[in-house]
Amino acid sequence: MNPRRVTRTIRTTAHRLAADVRFRLGGSPGLRRHAQRLLKAAGAGVAYAALLEPVMLETTQVEIVVPDLSPELDGYQIVQLSDLHFNVTAGVGFLRRVVEKANALDADLVALTGDFIALNPLNLERCFAVLSDLRAPDGCWVVRGNHDYKASLLAMQSACRAAGMRLLENQHAVIRPHRRRGGVGEGYHAQARLVLAGVGDIWEGLCLPGQALAGAPADSPTVLLSHNPQVVSILPPSGRVDLVLSGHTHGGQVRPMGRTIRALSDGSGEFVSGLVRAPRAPVYISRGVGTSSLRLRWNCRPEIVLVRLVRP
Numbered sequence: 001m002n003p004r005r006v007t008r009t010i011r012t013t014a015h016r017l018a019a020d021v022r023f024r025l026g027g028s029p030g031l032r033r034h035a036q037r038l039l040k041a042a043g044a045g046v047a048y049a050a051l052l053e054p055v056m057l058e059t060t061q062v063e064i065v066v067p068d069l070s071p072e073l074d075g076y077q078i079v080q081l082s083d084l085h086f087n088v089t090a091g092v093g094f095l096r097r098v099v100e101k102a103n104a105l106d107a108d109l110v111a112l113t114g115d116f117i118a119l120n121p122l123n124l125e126r127c128f129a130v131l132s133d134l135r136a137p138d139g140c141w142v143v144r145g146n147h148d149y150k151a152s153l154l155a156m157q158s159a160c161r162a163a164g165m166r167l168l169e170n171q172h173a174v175i176r177p178h179r180r181r182g183g184v185g186e187g188y189h190a191q192a193r194l195v196l197a198g199v200g201d202i203w204e205g206l207c208l209p210g211q212a213l214a215g216a217p218a219d220s221p222t223v224l225l226s227h228n229p230q231v232v233s234i235l236p237p238s239g240r241v242d243l244v245l246s247g248h249t250h251g252g253q254v255r256p257m258g259r260t261i262r263a264l265s266d267g268s269g270e271f272v273s274g275l276v277r278a279p280r281a282p283v284y285i286s287r288g289v290g291t292s293s294l295r296l297r298w299n300c301r302p303e304i305v306l307v308r309l310v311r312p
């Protein structure tokens with residue numbers, strides 16, 4: 001959907017509606033005043049959804065209990081940013097605010113779960129130029145979303161490298177936490193490991209969770225990054241996954257009276273937003289930071305997610 005066309009359609013429809021109401025209620029001043037008030041309220045609602053809510057960032061804290069989590073990793077924190085969709089709404093200024101807020105959370109690691117751009121692949125570099133200010137002792141890790149396939153894999157790898165980040169394309173990394181947690185000695189700390197795996201996008205590329213997890217140590221907590229939450233339906237029967245971090249749906253973006261419009265959440269009724277306990281692994285679906293073609297948010301604020309891994 002072309003955003004300019006959406007705005008034009010909304011404006012034209014409002015004008016037509018107003019003209020129609022004026023014509024029909026011309027003879028009844030009371031009713032006309034009432035209708036005008038309603039139209040003003042509708043206009044204010046659209047303005048709120050187009051201009052205010054898309055930049056009303058909030059931080060969501062999620063606690064994930066990992067049964068055999070070692071004491072060294074108890075309280076390990078991951079900041080997740082998803083669906084930035086660098087564009088006019090989520091431009092340099094807004095993304096700088098996102099980076100500032102994310103850095104202030106002082107997490108151990110930053111996970112970026114795809115859709116850095118919306119339509120223009122040239123925005124990839126601009127987006128990563130801002131994201132390069134993200135800081136975390138265990139690094140910033142990236143997977144591609146469906147929109148990112150408008151740029152080549154090479155362009156994505158180079159943008160990540162320039163920003164000091166690593167792209168996980170159907171592969172995993174074993175992370176040794178840099179931070180020492182309270183009451184844990186030096187030797188003990190050296191044992192702690194976290195597996196971070198990442199897959200390509202299920203719509204546009206090769207999404208191979210089996211390959212991503214192959215050879216990962218089974219005694220280490222494992223977090224899988226996948227832009228699309230539907231990955232939980234194709235997880236291999238074996239191989240450890242303690243949490244999947246996803247985005248893609250933007251939480252439905254426009255949720256009148258808290259209800260999800262299926263067409264705005266890619267037809268998925270089950271995986272729309274928040275923590276879903278899928279049979280194979282829990283998946284957190286971020287509402288995302290930006291918006292794509294429909295630049296409106298209603299009852300679905302953009303979010304930065306702070307995940308905390310804890311012992312039972």
Ligand SMILES: [Fe+2]
Nearest residue numbers: 083115248292
């Ligand atoms: Fe997206």
